[in-house]
Amino acid sequence: MRVGVVTFPGSNCDYDLYKAAQQVGADVEFIWHRQKNLDGYDVVMLPGGFSYGDYLRAGAIARISPVMEDIVGFAENGGPVLGICNGFQILCEAGLLPGALIRNVSLRFESRDVHMLVEQTETPFTSEYQKGQILRIPIAHGEGNYEADGQLLEQLEAEGRIVFRYVNRGGEMTEEANPNGSRNSIAGLTNESGNVLGMMPHPERAMEEVLGSVDGMGVFLSLAANLSTVVL
Amino acid sequence: MNHFRMEILVKPRPGLLDPEGKAIHHALRSLGWTDIHDVRVGKAIYIDLEAEDSVTALETTEAMCRKILANPVTEDFEVSVVGDTERITA
Structure with missing residues (x-):
């Protein structure tokens, strides 16, 4: 699996993502936001951070970076794109x-x-997780409150596109367990075809027992499992 | 070409929760202004540009809003000309 981790000016989780992907055996490379060619990558990851200082709106300026045009094309061709935290914000701003x-x-x-x-x-x-599994994963954001109109929320629910939801330790969806006010407690969702995932929590920070949790590893193991089985 | 100073007001869409407005509302109430029903916080952006006339200036600025300055999911915008060549001294 060849992974590209995009670095925007102001990204600060790019090394964590690099390390996480490496940990599951991937060949990883950084992609500078001005790069225009994504040939040869199996997965593209957009890291957390504060691209362009979150000026205007979080992700609003990063989404016009040169690399984004190719990422849109990559995603439209079915390529898996993972956006975490600021990466999620950029994916929303980009319309992915x-x-x-x-x-x-x-x-x-x-x-x-x-x-x-x-x-x-x-x-x-998420194929390496069990449905209904409860994960403990860190968050670190000021703008993670997912907003969508009622019609879109209904559609997301009906199509099973809500991948992760904030719950309490016991798995119940409560107001207290929702750290940012997200509609329907949404922590992560996919696009219609399921190959673009955006999530606010940081799985790349939950990869080592010594750091408190390995619950994030499933995201990277899933990608590795799915992409190494592709036979061309 | 003429110079125009454009004012863009970007406002949270009606019905959208505005936590910043809510916090300011609380602050104002605690200062004694108890008759306030609601506070909403948006932002103002000023752009100086050159255009043939004010209609073109407005069209250009509206295009900027749709493309990047406002997020249609959460924000509405309002564009106006607030100055022309003679009045802009800065």
């Missing part, structure tokens, strides 16, 4: 995922572990 991420209801930057439920395992990002 519907909806938007606005200021946390608390008005605070929320940096802590949360629990989330794996709701959809039929994706290249």
